[in-house]
Amino acid sequence: MIDLTQTLPQRFIGAGFTLYEKGSCLYLYRNQNHHGGIFIAKLPIKATVLNVTEVAERYLKPKIGEIKRAVEIGRDKKPYQKYILHACVICGKIRWVQLAKGKPKHLKCQSCAHWKGGKFKGSKGYIWISLPRNDPFFSMTNSKGYIRTNRLAMAQHLGRCLYSGERVQTRNRVKTDVRIENLRLISKPR
Ligand SMILES: [Zn+2]
Numbered sequence: 133m134i135d136l137t138q139t140l141p142q143r144f145i146g147a148g149f150t151l152y153e154k155g156s157c158l159y160l161y162r163n164q165n166h167h168g169g170i171f172i173a174k175l176p177i178k179a180t181v182l183n184v185t186e187v188a189e190r191y192l193k194p195k196i197g198e199i200k201r202a203v204e205i206g207r208d209k210k211p212y213q214k215y216i217l218h219a220c221v222i223c224g225k226i227r228w229v230q231l232a233k234g235k236p237k238h239l240k241c242q243s244c245a246h247w248k249g250g251k252f253k254g255s256k257g258y259i260w261i262s263l264p265r266n267d268p269f270f271s272m273t274n275s276k277g278y279i280r281t282n283r284l285a286m287a288q289h290l291g292r293c294l295y296s297g298e299r300v301q302t303r304n305r306v307k308t309d310v311r312i313e314n315l316r317l318i319s320k321p322r
Pocket residue numbers: 220221222223224225240241242243244245
């Protein structure tokens with residue numbers, strides 16, 4: 133058995149990998165001590181350093197459910213706080229989440245946690261709603277996929293998208309009242 137560990141790039145040695153040649157094969161282990169180590173892979177003797185490091189790299193890549201200390205993932209406020217690699221239950225985004233009593237502290241990612249059902253009141257008093265991409269009026273939404281409900285109600289009534297120069301006024305000045313009889317379409321001269 134020949135110890136080939138020193139042929140590995142330094143960062144893999146630092147991560148606890150060891151490499152041996154035995155018979156006509158290469159054996160990759162991790163965290164070896166006098167109790168033995170974790171067997172990772174058996175590779176043909178012809179395997180290059182690149183082949184070996186590819187295998188090691190794949191092993192180092194974290195998997196969902198894996199738990200690490202804050203220091204290991206580059207967060208050093210509370211270095212020993214445990215984190216778990218977790219997929220957001222709404223959108224599936226994978227991120228490190230604090231572990232609290234053995235469970236992820238947050239089940240939703242930040243943007244999903246702030247999601248208010250796709251509806252909110254804007255600063256000028258109009259209600260904005262989010263439209264799905266396949267909605268016939270999606271082209272009228274802003275860059276975030278939201279549209280003011282007064283414009284949407286008018287477009288649905290007319291059965292066409294509004295031009296950017298067209299304005300929709302609320303007759304009684306209550307901007308949240310988008311009953312069609314309360315709406316008036318006005319065109320700005322272009
Ligand atoms: Zn999410």
